[in-house]
Amino acid sequence: MSVSVSGPDILVVSELTRCIIRLGNQIWHFQGSGRISDLGERPDSDFSSVNCSEIPMEMAPSAPRTRAVAALRMKQIALDNQGRMIRCLRAQLAGERRGLATMKKELEDTQVALEASHKVITGLTEIGLSMSKKIEKMKAKKQKAKENHVVCHQKFQARIHEAEDSMQAQHLIVEALVEEKDSLLQTIQGLQEANNAPAPFDDEWEEDRKNNRKKKRLRIFLWRGRDR
Template sequence: MAPSVPRTRAAAALRMKQIALDNQDHTIRRLRAQLATERRGLTATRKELKETQVALEASHKVIAGLTEIGLSMSKKIEKMKVKKQLVKENHVECHQKFQARIHEAEDSMQAQHLLIEALVDEKDSLLQTIHN
């Protein structure tokens, strides 16, 4: 019985080593599969990152274009405000000139009216003198 015990122990030790190797092999396969999954995920993440980067660059171009349009519109609005102010000032000036002409015409008419009244009075006076 004594000689079979070491063989049994040796066989058990070999069996334990084989189980450990099988476990390690299983762990290695599992880790390799996990690594492959991680690599696929990393590839997908890189692809998403590249797409996001392209979209971000396009977005920056759009924003730059809109900013340029906004600045251009602001300049045009400022020019329009200046032009509007000049038109308003011109209108006020024309209105004042027109009012001045109206006053001149009214003053001239008033003077002519007074002159006519004076001439009528003088005519009446002369007629009165002639009749007397």
């Protein structure tokens, strides 16, 4: 796994590289002169555990190299720690990215569900509006039919009253004519009796009079039945 290094780290690495090259040259120089041949048998040849008090006087010039190696190791440890921290942060970032991807997918699914719900609600709203319009039209038709029925009923009642008034007037006329006929027949009969003349129409007159009375009673009965 590659580790990204910032600008200051690059400077540190380049400085360490120069130190390592310089230390390598010095070690090669001292090995050539045989002044550190006795240190080749020590297991800790990188001078990390060498105490300054153990160094003989002739090895005094190697003290700066020991400090440089220690500083180099500390910087290497710091770089390793930074690398581990970077890897950890990258792992956390990858986990967060996966979580964000999951959340994005859930949000997309939720958005799709919301759009579907919105379409359903829109369809139901349109159906409700259409049904409301149909109900309003049906109410208007019903109200109009009711008004027409009331008007027709009023017209029919007016015609019935007109017919009843006409029949009543005709009935009164018929009664007046019958009474006039009766009075005329009585006048004729009186004149015939005064002249001692026979009454040729006595039987017919009596029969007509009885029939007229029956008709009159029938008309009165029928008229009273209608009034009820």
